[in-house]
Every structure is written in C-alpha cells, then in structure tokens.
Amino acid sequence: xxxxxxxxxxxxxxxxxxxxxxxxxxxxxxxxxxxxxxxxxxxxxxxxxxxxxxxxxxxxxxxxxxxxxxxxxxxxxxxxxxxxxxxxxxxxxxxxxxxxxxxxxxxxxxxxxxxxxxxxxxxxxxxxxxxxxxxxxxxxxxxxxxxxxxxxxxxxxxxxxxxxxxxxxxxxxxxxxxxxxxxxxxxxxxxxxxxxxxxxxxxxxxxxxxxxxxxxxxxxxxxxxxxxxxxxxxxxxxxxxxxxxxxxxxxxxxxxxxxxxxxxxxxxxxxxxxxxxxxxxxxxxxxxxxxxxxxxxxxxxxxxxxxxxxxxxxxxxxxxxxxxx
Amino acid sequence: xxxxxxxxxxxxxxxxxxxxxxxxxxxxxxxxxxxxxxxxxxxxxxxxxxxxxxxxxxxxxxxxxxxxxxxxxxxxxxxxxxxxxxxxxxxxxxxxxxxxxxxxxxxxxxxxxxxxxxxxxxxxxxxxxxxxxxxxxxxxxxxxxxxxxxxxxxxxxxxxxxxxxxxxxxxxxxxxxxxxxxxxxxxxxxxxxxxxxxxxxxxxxxxxxxxxxxxxxxxxxxxxxxxxxxxxxxxxxxxxxxxxxxxxxxxxxxxxxxxxxxxxxxxxxxxxxxxxxxxxxxxxxxxxxxxxxxxxxxxxxxxxxxxxxxxxxxxxxxxxxxxxx
Numbered sequence: 001x002x003x004x005x006x007x008x009x010x011x012x013x014x015x016x017x018x019x020x021x022x023x024x025x026x027x028x029x030x031x032x033x034x035x036x037x038x039x040x041x042x043x044x045x046x047x048x049x050x051x052x053x054x055x056x057x058x059x060x061x062x063x064x065x066x067x068x069x070x071x072x073x074x075x076x077x078x079x080x081x082x083x084x085x086x087x088x089x090x091x092x093x094x095x096x097x098x099x100x101x102x103x104x105x106x107x108x109x110x111x112x113x114x115x116x117x118x119x120x121x122x123x124x125x126x127x128x129x130x131x132x133x134x135x136x137x138x139x140x141x142x143x144x145x146x147x148x149x150x151x152x153x154x155x156x157x158x159x160x161x162x163x164x165x166x167x168x169x170x171x172x173x174x175x176x177x178x179x180x181x182x183x184x185x186x187x188x189x190x191x192x193x194x195x196x197x198x199x200x201x202x203x204x205x206x207x208x209x210x211x212x213x214x215x216x217x218x219x220x221x222x223x224x225x226x227x228x229x230x231x232x233x234x235x236x237x238x239x240x241x242x243x244x245x246x247x248x249x250x251x252x253x254x255x256x257x258x259x260x261x262x263x264x265x266x267x268x269x270x271x272x273x274x275x276x277x278x279x280x281x282x283x284x285x286x287x288x289x290x291x292x293x294x295x296x297x298x299x300x301x302x303x304x305x306x307x308x309x310x311x312x313x314x315x316x317x318x319x320x321x322x323x324x325x
Numbered sequence: 326x327x328x329x330x331x332x333x334x335x336x337x338x339x340x341x342x343x344x345x346x347x348x349x350x351x352x353x354x355x356x357x358x359x360x361x362x363x364x365x366x367x368x369x370x371x372x373x374x375x376x377x378x379x380x381x382x383x384x385x386x387x388x389x390x391x392x393x394x395x396x397x398x399x400x401x402x403x404x405x406x407x408x409x410x411x412x413x414x415x416x417x418x419x420x421x422x423x424x425x426x427x428x429x430x431x432x433x434x435x436x437x438x439x440x441x442x443x444x445x446x447x448x449x450x451x452x453x454x455x456x457x458x459x460x461x462x463x464x465x466x467x468x469x470x471x472x473x474x475x476x477x478x479x480x481x482x483x484x485x486x487x488x489x490x491x492x493x494x495x496x497x498x499x500x501x502x503x504x505x506x507x508x509x510x511x512x513x514x515x516x517x518x519x520x521x522x523x524x525x526x527x528x529x530x531x532x533x534x535x536x537x538x539x540x541x542x543x544x545x546x547x548x549x550x551x552x553x554x555x556x557x558x559x560x561x562x563x564x565x566x567x568x569x570x571x572x573x574x575x576x577x578x579x580x581x582x583x584x585x586x587x588x589x590x591x592x593x594x595x596x597x598x599x600x601x602x603x604x605x606x607x608x609x610x611x612x613x614x615x616x617x618x619x620x621x622x623x624x625x626x627x628x629x630x631x632x633x634x635x636x637x638x639x640x641x642x643x644x645x646x647x648x649x650x
Contacts, residue, residue, distance in 0.1 A: 028471075036367065046445055133458035146355070
C-alpha cells in the first residue's frame with residue numbers, strides 16, 4: 001500500500017490469512033504482481049462509498065467493512081466471475097484504532113470466505129470514503145454481459161426486492177416497524193447485502209444477460225435493455241417481496257421500493273426459454289430463491305408494466321447520486 | 326463505470342481513443358474484462374489524491390488530470406511495468422462541466438501517450454478526491470522489486486531531487502523566486518512530474534531493486550533497505566539538484582528538500598558493479614539524467630550520510646500524511 005501510514009497499514013491490513021498462489025507479490029512493494037491463466041479473463045470493477053452519501057456517518061465499522069466489499073463483489077457476481085484480489089483505497093479523517101480494528105476484522109472475514117487476497121491500496125487523510133477495485137477471474141468467453149438479452153427471453157431476479165430501501169428508511173426514522181424480527185430483517189438487508197457470487201457463476205452458460213441490482217430493478221434492467229437493444233414487459237404481481245416489507249408498509253410504497261429502491265444487490269438476468277429447466281436445477285441446488293418477473297420485448301415497446309392483463313403507467317426513476325438522495 | 330451519473334460519464338470518460346486488443350470489455354458493463362498472456366504478470370497499484378491534502382483546492386483541473394495519473398504511473402515505472410489499463414474513482418462535490426472537460430482532456434492525452442485504456446471506475450458525490458487503480462504488464466520474473474539490493478550495489482536516482490517541494494513552496498507563498506523561468510520550472514516539476522516509465526523498463530535486467538521517490542529519497546530508499554535487509558552510505562555532495570533549486574534557496578533548505586521533500590517521482594534504484602557499464606548505455610540512450618548517490622552497506626550500518634570523507638548527522642523524516650501538514 002502506498003503513502004506514509006506504514007504502522008497503521010501493517011497492523012490492520014497487511015494480513016496474510018488467505019495466501020493465493022496467483023499472488024506473486026502482495027502488499028509491500030510499489031505494485032502487487034499477479035499471474036493469470038490464458039484461459040481466463042480478469043474482471044475488474046471499482047466502487048466508491050462516501051460517508052453521508054452511500055452510508056450513514058454513524059454506521060458500525062463492522063457493517064461498513066462488510067458492505068463496502070459486498071457491493072463490489074456484487075459486480076463480479078453479475079459477470080459470473082470468481083473473486084480473486086482486491087485493492088483498498090481508504091480515506092480517513094483520523095486514525096481511530098478501535099474503528100480500524102472492527103472495519104478490518106469484518107473485511108478480512110469476508111475476504112477469507114471468498115478466498116480473496118488484499119493486494120494493496122492506499123490510506124490517506126481526508127473525509128471518510130472507501131474505494132475498492134476488485135478483480136475476479138472468469139473463463140474466457142463465458143462472462144455474463146448486459147448485452148445478450150434477446151426478444152422472448154424471460155427476466156428473473158434472485159431473492160426479494162425493496163428490503164434494503166425499507167431498512168434504510170427504518171435507520172433514518174422514515175419507517176416504523178413494530179415487530180422486532182421484521183425490523184431487524186429489513187435493516188440487515190440494508191447493512192449486510194449478500195452478493196450473489198455463486199448464483200452468478202451458476203448462470204454462466206444459462207443466462208443471456210445479467211446485471212446486479214444496485215439502483216433498483218427498473219434502472220438496472222434498463223441498462224440490460226439499452227445494451228441489448230430490447231424492451232421488456234414486467235409483471236408487477238410477480239415481483240418478489242418479503243413479508244417483512246409488505247407487512248409494514250403500503251402496497252404503493254412497497255412497490256416503489258421493490259422497483260426503484262436500490263441497494264438490494266440481487267441479480268437481474270435473462271434466460272432463453274430453452275434454458276429454463278436447467279436454470280431451475282442449477283439455482284435450485286444453491287438454495288436461493290429466484291423469480292420470473294417478466295419477458296424481453298422489442299425495443300420499440302420500451303419498458304411496460306402489467307397488473308394481470310392490464311397495462312399500468314408508473315412514474316419511477318432509479319437512484320441517482322447527483323439527482324437526489 | 327458504476328453509479329448513476331450516466332450522462333456525465335458518457336460525455337467525459339467513455340472515450341475510446343486508445344482501443345487495446347487485450348480489453349475484451351471496457352466501460353459499459355458491471356466489470357471490464359481483460360486478457361493477459363501467461364508470460365506476463367499484472368502489476369497493480371492504487372493511489373488516492375484528496376483535495377487540500379495531496380493537491381491545492383484551486384489546482385488547474387488539467388494539472389490535476391495529469392498529475393493524478395502520473396503519480397500512479399510512477400509506481401508502475403518502479404516495477405519496470407508497461408502501463409496498460411486504469412480504473413478511475415472520481416468523487417466530486419458537484420458536476421462542473423468545464424472542470425470535467427479540462428480534467429478529462431488532460432487525462433486522456435496522457436492515456437494516449439502511454440497507449441493505456443480507461444476501463445471503468447466510479448463517479449460519486451462528495452468531497453473532491455481521485456483514486457486510480459492502475460494495471461501494468463511485466464514479463465514474468467523480471468519485475469523490479471524493493472527487496473533485491475545487495476551490499477556493494479550502487480545507489481542511483483534519475484533526474485534531480487527537491488524541485489517539486491520547492492515548486493509547492495512557491496505555490497504556497499513560502500518561497501519567492503524572482504527569475505520567471507526558474508520559478509516556472511520548479512512549479513512545473515510539482516504540477517507535472519514526469520513518471521520514469523521508460524527508464525523503469527530499461528532497468529529490468531540491470532537494477533537489483535527500485536522504488537519511486539514519492540516521499541523523499543531518504544524515506545523511499547529506506548523502504549529498499551528494509552525490504553533488502555541492508556544499510557546505505559549516501560554522498561550528500563553527489564545529490565543531483567537543479568540550478569533552479571540551488572539558485573533560489575539556502576544550501577540547507579535545498580538539501581532538506583532533495584532528501585525528504587517528496588513528490589519528485591524520480592526513480593531510486595540499486596545496480597551491481599557488474600551492470601554499471603550496461604546501465605550507462607541503457608539509460609543514456611533514453612536521454613535522461615541519472616546519478617550515483619551512494620552505495621549499499623550492511624544492515625547494521627543503517628543509513629549514513631557523508632560530505633566528502635566526513636560522516637554527518639541529519640535529522641530528516643519523510644512526508645507522512647497523518648504526521649504533519
């Protein structure tokens with residue numbers, strides 16, 4: 001890792017719990033050195049989380065250490081890539097050792113879980129923010145792209161939608177939930193999203209396109225439609241929502257959060273009719289829920305919403321960091 | 326690139342001026358996809374620059390676009406790596422289009438110069454900061470490490486030392502330089518450091534160790550000594566300093582800046598006696614100055630400073646972002 005904070009780095013981040021064979025040089029030189037088989041491509045993604053914008057300033061550093069990496073893992077999941085290495089750029093207003101201990105313990109717990117290695121980064125002084133650049137490996141030619149959806153393909157999502165937005169609303173006192181279990185479940189979905197890494201890998205030869213749901217399914221499916229030059233019919237009655245969500249808010253609010261709440265970090269993907277049987281087996285084996293929510297249509301149709309056989313108009317937009325908060 | 330600022334990203338950063346054959350998927354999906362030959366290792370480095378800490382808030386965005394990448398290229402240079410791809414995490418307080426235009430023009434000019442491609446990143450709202458994660462390629466087994474210095478090896482630096490610190494002092498009104506040409510030369514060294522990419526590659530089979538000088542030669546050579554378990558004798562009379570520096574400050578101040586001013590982004594490297602002739606040819610061909618400033622010694626000696634045959638004591642320390650400012 002670069003810069004002058006050598007003691008801090010050594011103490012909290014220069015751990016070698018997972019020592020990967022493809023890491024020829026880890027933390028401790030000007031660069032890390034990595035080897036890659038020619039049969040694999042490297043998948044690279046970068047995400048920044050800024051205090052007050054992407055997380056609440058009083059967030060537990062253990063939750064932050066978890067979520068900041070999970071968000072980035074979700075991008076690898078959407079490509080069907082296997083997580084490998086990560087660089088961490090951590091900007092801190094001050095050195096707070098208990099904070100660093102909780103943050104880094106939580107980070108390394110997750111790195112170990114995925115067999116990943118922290119290979120470097122930078123620690124700097126400034127307003128709190130975290131940038132990960134994550135590297136995964138994917139067999140050449142088998143990565144899931146946004147651009148492969150075709151007319152007639154079925155649109156699926158993993159898990160349930162809208163819980164994370166409800167969890168954030170609870171944390172910000174915009175939603176009150178009496179039942180403790182449901183309250184905690186929603187908050188947990190916001191603070192500890194589960195990146196669908198295994199599902200992404202299982203989808204490699206089955207899905208025609210995929211994306212992770214960071215901004216809400218309308219916005220993220222929109223990227224698939226744009227990249228694939230398609231439209232879509234979405235069946236609102238089929239949107240998977242948790243009882244924790246539907247028990248504690250109006251149907252309108254639940255629908256809005258499910259469609260455009262953001263930060264669910266589930267996968268949205270398209271599957272040709274031919275692969276639906278294989279899909280049921282492949283994802284079923286992983287024990288995760290997945291739901292068909294619509295079908296790819298011609299581009300001229302745009303994105304249409306249906307309740308039963310009735311087309312409905314919705315005014316929704318995805319989360320835009322410059323547009324709203 | 327992730328996040329919601331799609332228009333901004335498309336307009337300023339989704340340019341394909343350099344289209345590399347090893348970039349299978351660039352900006353526009355959840356991850357970039359890259360291919361690497363098995364004969365090469367990937368060298369990865371991350372650097373963050375925070376407004377007010379690493380650059381002056383009123384810096385010209387063209388200078389910032391240049392320097393932020395140059396600093397990171399310097400890490401690749403120190404490994405002898407060939408620059409390939411870069412991810413940009415840009416946190417902005419607001420969308421300022423003239424600022425973005427100048428910043429990105431300057432960035433792409435340099436990317437084109439090095440045949441690099443911007444493969445992704447993230448744009449977020451928050452206090453201005455810039456994180457690059459840069460990827461280079463280096464033939465397997467030929468990267469320059471910090472750990473290869475041996476007793477008797479000669480210690481070299483490229484270029485001149487201390488100019489960048491003097492340039493910063495001018496910008497902060499701590500140093501006054503009457504001669505316009507000298508003034509501009511020093512400021513230029515601070516705002517537009519020249520990463521020694523070609524020199525690093527030329528050193529691959531000649532240098533036993535290398536590092537780039539970001540924190541001052543004392544601090545950065547110290548990393549070589551620690552990694553190589555060695556000491557060093559440094560000959561202060563031989564430190565390369567520009568006339569622009571020595572004409573405009575006291576010998577004591579010039580020495581301090583040359584040894585610990587930081588941000589010169591020259592290379593410090595060690596060369597076995599056997600390779601000195603080849604070094605003169607290899608670096609001479611590139612037209613860059615390089616100077617022998619000392620010799621590697623046993624670890625027990627620590628770092629010793631000499632004026633002629635007289636050992637002198639110095640109280641110096643490198644730049645530490647948490648330690649001072």
